[in-house]
Amino acid sequence: MLKHRLLTPGPTEVPQQARLALARQIVHHRTAEFRKLLAEVLEGLKYVFQTQNDVLLLTSSGTGAMEAAVVNLVPRGGKAIVLESGKFSERWRLICESFGIEVVRLEVPWGHAFEADDVARLLQEHPDAVAVYTTLSESSTGVGHDIGAIGRVVAPTPALLVVDAISGAGAMPCRTDAWGVDVLVVGSQKALMGPPGLAFLAVSPAAWKQIESIQRPAFYFDLLAYRKALQQPDTPYTPAIPLVVALAETLRAIRAEGIERVWARSGMLARATRAGIEALGMKLVASRPADSLTAAYFPEGVDGKALLRRLESRFGVKLAGGQGPLAGKIFRIAHFGAVDELDILSALAAVELVLAEMGQSVKLGAAVAAASRVIAEAAPTAAGIGRCV
């Protein structure tokens, strides 16, 4: 009867409303009923992504949509700039390489963020680059990038800006149009609170122009087929119908709260989490932390894998470990979607208790107190000026 508390940066807890929607009998996808629902979902996604661009819905993991953002934009032998500083930005490079695309790689160590100046310099050196690939929130390190600043240096060049916002969109400011993002890639199972299995692309007019102009090694991921289907709206192939139905529920909740408030809430939880972690003397991984998730190094001398296992077996608290060079060294905790203040405080309390049980010297309550102070500062006053001011 262990209570499960899923705090990984995707998949994330799916709210009850959405899970009950999953249990409804299947509606056929070539019907007015489903098209109306799909239209609502696409509008909801535009709102969350802050875009007027076309939004396309794919039945695939986020990686499928990343592939679509590569093969539809850069032809074989073309050049792409990849800003690489973690597992998921590395994936941009691996996808490009799989399709014979020349990659110009800008690398900073995992945990560091890119500066717009470095991107500007690279664009000057490579005026023939078709696109710049980067991430809003790098889930492997917890780094959040200043996409607005990067957008300003990409805008005057012919290059297109492609952003993996899989774990970022819906958790932290993501102003697709204002920032000049040509292709935004998002997944269903992060801040959008849906189950995994759907991925989304927001495609700018400039990106469509490029897509129309090239030959692509794509069929399932040929975005022109998805654009054509938007007229209904529809999808070119049978979509994961229940996942669309569930997403309609979570998008309604996001719209009802208001995206700026949702961003503010995730940001507050992120600050609270960081304060709690630092109160325990642990070091953050990210030089520029994202509001979607926090990554922190295990304390010196602690068996991190044992810590994560114990958090799960003792309290049902599921955090994520590290990937690649950070495997075994860090843990990651999400604060987006359905995660709320008490989820964060109880996870911090669990970390304190398990560290103590593992023989570490811990001041019990220190992390919870530090995080609570951040929450209290952001809390509504008696004057009722709102939750997230």
Place this chain on the structure above:
Amino acid sequence: MLKHRLLTPGPTEVPQQARLALARQIVHHRTAEFRKLLAEVLEGLKYVFQTQNDVLLLTSSGTGAMEAAVVNLVPRGGKAIVLESGKFSERWRLICESFGIEVVRLEVPWGHAFEADDVARLLQEHPDAVAVYTTLSESSTGVGHDIGAIGRVVAPTPALLVVDAISGAGAMPCRTDAWGVDVLVVGSQKALMGPPGLAFLAVSPAAWKQIESIQRPAFYFDLLAYRKALQQPDTPYTPAIPLVVALAETLRAIRAEGIERVWARSGMLARATRAGIEALGMKLVASRPADSLTAAYFPEGVDGKALLRRLESRFGVKLAGGQGPLAGKIFRIAHFGAVDELDILSALAAVELVLAEMGQSVKLGAAVAAASRVIAEAAPTAAGIGRCV
């Protein structure tokens, strides 16, 4: 309060057990709990497909798995034989062409079936063909192919046999290994009774050898990544977790009934459906009908689209119309998965009533009677020798 009766050849009705499983809270996919479930699902799929080959699970529509079966086997400039006689076998050709593969097309009119002799002749003419692409059950026409016979002529050649069994597997005999099928492609939303969003490939050792030997324009659909993940078992990218959980439920039901009995039951429903349709004087589309679905021409002088609309608005009975050259001319009805005798009989009764309401001369009860006779003949006797003998 209209009752919905989904009888389209995919998506199909999802049984309550599976829908309630969809509503469970998300389990993280990198856990022992999920791996155990995935292992069970893969074993269940092997049983349904009657194979010892590796079975891979993809998060995509069936079309995604078709693409995987093309790009992983035939290199750009390579040659493929495509047996084309409907919307879905045409898709094999379109995918091949998208990836610069030379297609040798064997065509018969929609509604007709291929003979093994024709395939043998083509293989002799094209000894350099890497693979033969065909369908077990062509969903656009209701044709079922004799894959066993086709397998016998492909086996002595170097060509690999690739079969789209998306609507066939789980509905009609599908003996992957006995028939020498090198790559079988199946979708979750047909006879397997799951929601759409998952697709499966069963890959033979000979197919793996070919896959290992070529360069492929693939990342998300690179099957080597899926094979590597089987060691856990796992998936290379976040899968549509609830769909896997639901599929475990439906596969348990199939195993409990026994696959031969499931095939016999679909076959019986197919015979009953055909008898009912013919009793109304309607003509079947397929020269060699599949056991998974039935396609029939609308009666002369009947506005078919109006008939389908009225079936839906009057009785909630959702049948599928025609595609491509058969659009507006035919309807299609599934008899796999959760569809049972009374679903078929009531759909036939609805067709009778709506035809009468549309002013056609119909002998009410004729289709139901003819179908009932088939069902009665197949029914268990008092001696209780079983349902599907």
